[in-house]
Amino acid sequence: QVQLVESGGGLVKPGGSLRLSCEASGFTFFSDSYMTWIRQAPGKGLEWVSYISSSGSARFYADSVKGRFTISRDNAKSSMYLQMNSLRAEDTAVYYCANLHWYSTNVWGQGTTVTVSS
Amino acid sequence: QSALTQPPSASGSPGQSVTISCTGTSSDVGRYNYVSWYQHHPGKVPKLMISEVNQRPSGVPDRFSGSKSGNTASLTVSGLQAEDEADYYCSSYGGSNNILFGGGTKLTVL
Numbered sequence: 609q610v611q612l613v614e615s616g617g618g619l620v621k622p623g624g625s626l627r628l629s630c631e632a633s634g635f636t637f638f639s640d641s642y643m644t645w646i647r648q649a650p651g652k653g654l655e656w657v658s659y660i661s662s663s664g665s666a667r668f669y670a671d672s673v674k675g676r677f678t679i680s681r682d683n684a685k686s687s688m689y690l691q692m693n694s695l696r697a698e699d700t701a702v703y704y705c706a707n708l709h710w711y712s713t714n715v716w717g718q719g720t721t722v723t724v725s726s
Numbered sequence: 727q728s729a730l731t732q733p734p735s736a737s738g739s740p741g742q743s744v745t746i747s748c749t750g751t752s753s754d755v756g757r758y759n760y761v762s763w764y765q766h767h768p769g770k771v772p773k774l775m776i777s778e779v780n781q782r783p784s785g786v787p788d789r790f791s792g793s794k795s796g797n798t799a800s801l802t803v804s805g806l807q808a809e810d811e812a813d814y815y816c817s818s819y820g821g822s823n824n825i826l827f828g829g830g831t832k833l834t835v836l
Contacts, residue, residue, distance in 0.1 A: 653828070653829045654766075656824075711758075712760070712774055712817070
């Protein structure tokens, strides 16, 4: 059974950094799959954050995080990461990792919570 | 890029049909057939219900259907059931390597 598990969330002060991880299991085609991060702020809707190609050579970001967040992956470890720098209060959200197939996602992790507050 | 526009709420009685709209522009919904719909029960993980405008993933009841006309995509839920009560989000490829989400629609089964 395909499973994605996020980790690395927590409480951080504005301006701080955090690195999220997403580990895939039972995901035979992980190295062939585009992957994405999607977030949901408290009481708000879903927001796409970033996605990365299967090889990791192509990376794309929402304008709201461009220049502050960096997506990466290690196919040998079936893992994806999101390095978040210069965090702001508005980055507070549940962060989900998911696969991406023709711009839709059918496998989601359970999410990890990031809280940016002083 | 702006988010897609969805009505904040929709409702229907059990057995009825309800349609949720998702309005974009000629640069996103109107241009690409990469519209998806997700069901999200609070506290749970979002679930893909429709991809590529009208494709239903395995396991999704055929009561759920998707369509598109011009810059507006729609999700129709037929034969409403109590378990269909959830938040529904549309998304679309927005061009220039962007993915857009709608603001979400809270579906209430009366």
